[in-house]
Amino acid sequence: MRLSSSKHLTLLVLAAIILIAPFGFPSNFYYRIGSLIFVNGLAVTGLVILIGFAGQISLGHAGFAGIGAYACALAPQYLGLHPALAMLLGTALSAAIAWLIGRPILRLQGYYLAVATLGFGILVSMVLANEAPITGGPDGHEVPELGLRKLLETIGLDLSNAQFWYAFTGLFLLAGTWLALNLHDSPSGRALRALHDSEIAARTVGVDVTRYKLSAFVLSAVYASLSGSLLALMNKFITPDAAGFLHSIELVTMTVLGGAGSVPGAVAGAALLTMLPQVLTVLQDYEHMILGLIMMLVMIFMPSGLVPSLSRLLRGRT
Amino acid sequence: MPLLRVEGLGIDFGGLRAVDNVGFQVEPGEIVSVIGPNGAGKTTLFNMISGAYQPARGAVSLDGEIVTGMVPHLLARRGLSRTFQNLQIFQKMTVLENVMVGCHLQERASLLADLFSTPASRKRSAETRAAALKLLERVGLDCAADKEASSLSYGALKRLEIARALALEPRILLLDEPAAGCNAVETEEIDHLVADVAKSGVAILLVEHDMKLVMRISNHIVVLDRGEKIAEGRPGEVSRDPKVIEAYLGVQPKEAGGHALG
Numbered sequence: 168m169r170l171s172s173s174k175h176l177t178l179l180v181l182a183a184i185i186l187i188a189p190f191g192f193p194s195n196f197y198y199r200i201g202s203l204i205f206v207n208g209l210a211v212t213g214l215v216i217l218i219g220f221a222g223q224i225s226l227g228h229a230g231f232a233g234i235g236a237y238a239c240a241l242a243p244q245y246l247g248l249h250p251a252l253a254m255l256l257g258t259a260l261s262a263a264i265a266w267l268i269g270r271p272i273l274r275l276q277g278y279y280l281a282v283a284t285l286g287f288g289i290l291v292s293m294v295l296a297n298e299a300p301i302t303g304g305p306d307g308h309e310v311p312e313l314g315l316r317k318l319l320e321t322i323g324l325d326l327s328n329a330q331f332w333y334a335f336t337g338l339f340l341l342a343g344t345w346l347a348l349n350l351h352d353s354p355s356g357r358a359l360r361a362l363h364d365s366e367i368a369a370r371t372v373g374v375d376v377t378r379y380k381l382s383a384f385v386l387s388a389v390y391a392s393l394s395g396s397l398l399a400l401m402n403k404f405i406t407p408d409a410a411g412f413l414h415s416i417e418l419v420t421m422t423v424l425g426g427a428g429s430v431p432g433a434v435a436g437a438a439l440l441t442m443l444p445q446v447l448t449v450l451q452d453y454e455h456m457i458l459g460l461i462m463m464l465v466m467i468f469m470p471s472g473l474v475p476s477l478s479r480l481l482r483g484r485t
Numbered sequence: 486m487p488l489l490r491v492e493g494l495g496i497d498f499g500g501l502r503a504v505d506n507v508g509f510q511v512e513p514g515e516i517v518s519v520i521g522p523n524g525a526g527k528t529t530l531f532n533m534i535s536g537a538y539q540p541a542r543g544a545v546s547l548d549g550e551i552v553t554g555m556v557p558h559l560l561a562r563r564g565l566s567r568t569f570q571n572l573q574i575f576q577k578m579t580v581l582e583n584v585m586v587g588c589h590l591q592e593r594a595s596l597l598a599d600l601f602s603t604p605a606s607r608k609r610s611a612e613t614r615a616a617a618l619k620l621l622e623r624v625g626l627d628c629a630a631d632k633e634a635s636s637l638s639y640g641a642l643k644r645l646e647i648a649r650a651l652a653l654e655p656r657i658l659l660l661d662e663p664a665a666g667c668n669a670v671e672t673e674e675i676d677h678l679v680a681d682v683a684k685s686g687v688a689i690l691l692v693e694h695d696m697k698l699v700m701r702i703s704n705h706i707v708v709l710d711r712g713e714k715i716a717e718g719r720p721g722e723v724s725r726d727p728k729v730i731e732a733y734l735g736v737q738p739k740e741a742g743g744h745a746l747g
Contacts, residue, residue: 354594357586372586372653373653375558
């Protein structure tokens with residue numbers, strides 16, 4: 168009862184923030200920052216399931232974002248698919264690839280798993296950069312219009328482009344958060360969190376550890392893929408950077424800063440790391456130094472991440 | 486037919502025969518204890534029976550089915566459950582959730598149903614919750630249900646592990662030193678709990694150093710020394726066995742005399 172009410176409260180607060188924030192937006196630019204937070208937040212929510220629930224690391228999840236993004240760029244051109252269907256195709260492809268590579272690499276633990284997933288991410292971004300005749304190479308590739316905004320216009324809902332993407336990505340983030348919160352307190356979620364704490368004890372009570380790790384990996388790949396598709400459709404252009412090593416690291420950093428085990432932490436981590444660089448541009452040359460310093464300070468003073476540490480503080484350290 | 490039959494079980498660690506040619510049987514509702522000096526191979530034996538180690542020789546059968554070296558989650562499906570000498574608690578989950586994970590097999594979880602929180606998934610969680618609360622009551626931890634497991638005392642964690650193992654509704658329960666590190670009161674609580682579980686028809690295989698506890702509750706005792714079985718029988722017989730006395734005290738039985746283990 169207590170847990171389910173905290174689930175609804177989290178969703179309600181998130182929905183309220185998404186709805187109310189635009190009233191304070193001075194320009195369209197802020198809608199764009201909001202959309203970027205939601206898109207990153209979606210991928211990070213997937214990583215909360217993988218890293219926070221199941222305790223498995225991945226340094227290559229931008230690879231799945233790249234697959235989702237390029238599916239939206241390439242499938243309409245080569246297969247004549249509608250961008251929405253291309254997004255689904257990308258999701259299915261990411262899930263299938265995650266399932267195939269997850270089987271061998273999830274036997275690895277810790278550093279070894281980190282390096283294996285890192286290799287996968289680099290492989291994807293290399294293929295996207297090198298297959299220039301198909302993907303456009305490092306120069307990128309354009310992505311067709313989703314067309315949903317025009318459709319909404321015909322039924323009388325007139326949104327600017329920035330407003331539409333803010334609302335659309337916000338809905339995806341809400342749905343992703345809802346699913347992750349459901350999972351947390353379900354039989355499958357408990358099995359995942361159990362194998363995180365003690366694999367041998369989880370096996371002993373009958374948890375098929377291999378299958379559950381793979382489920383978490385596939386699920387987080389689906390989140391990353393959808394995030395990549397949304398980014399591509401929103402920008403109407405995509406480069407291999409979306410699948411790059413730096414993006415993977417950024418996603419993991421957001422996960423850990425927000426609080427790896429916490430679903431709302433995913434949004435907080437994504438918001439912090441998406442907004443800070445924008446805010447810090449006023450510092451010009453010192454921007455990256457201050458960003459690095461803030462990240463270090465958060466980890467030193469809030470070792471379990473933003474949301475878990477702050478909520479403990481609010482509850483008075485019980 | 487015995488519920489658990491162990492025959493000629495053995496394993497080597499780098500040329501050392503850690504356990505060799507050990508065999509015994511456990512019937513439903515019976516408490517069988519494995520005792521022996523430190524390093525006798527008791528925990529190694531447990532790890533082979535529960536699928537954590539692959540035995541090099543011999544066979545384990547559960548209710549007539551050969552299960553030698555089967556992975557732990559498949560043994561769990563066949564009704565074998567265990568606790569650990571060095572606790573294996575899910576530290577970051579609540580006390581109640583720890584026991585709920587023990588109900589994993591009855592839940593028959595489906596990832597999609599759980600993601601969408603379907604009525605079936607919520608019903609399963611509610612049933613599990615009720616069953617887990619009952620088990621916590623049985624081990625006297627119901628008042629700590631919503632606490633994080635890492636906040637419990639050592640003795641309470643020992644009982645929590647037993648509750649989690651019982652959540653599987655096992656036919657046989659392997660307890661690896663359930664009273665180790667517990668004070669006299671806690672030991673007595675565990676004593677009652679184990680006897681109570683056995684009375685409900687569950688077979689129990691126990692490794693324990695507390696000789697008083699072992700002598701009091703065991704139906705049958707297997708004595709290991711240096712990886713081999715040196716004696717087996719009822720508590721009274723075993724405690725008088727010269728070979729057992731020698732293994733424990735390292736002296737000739739004539740000099741040691743009578744009931745060293747009484």
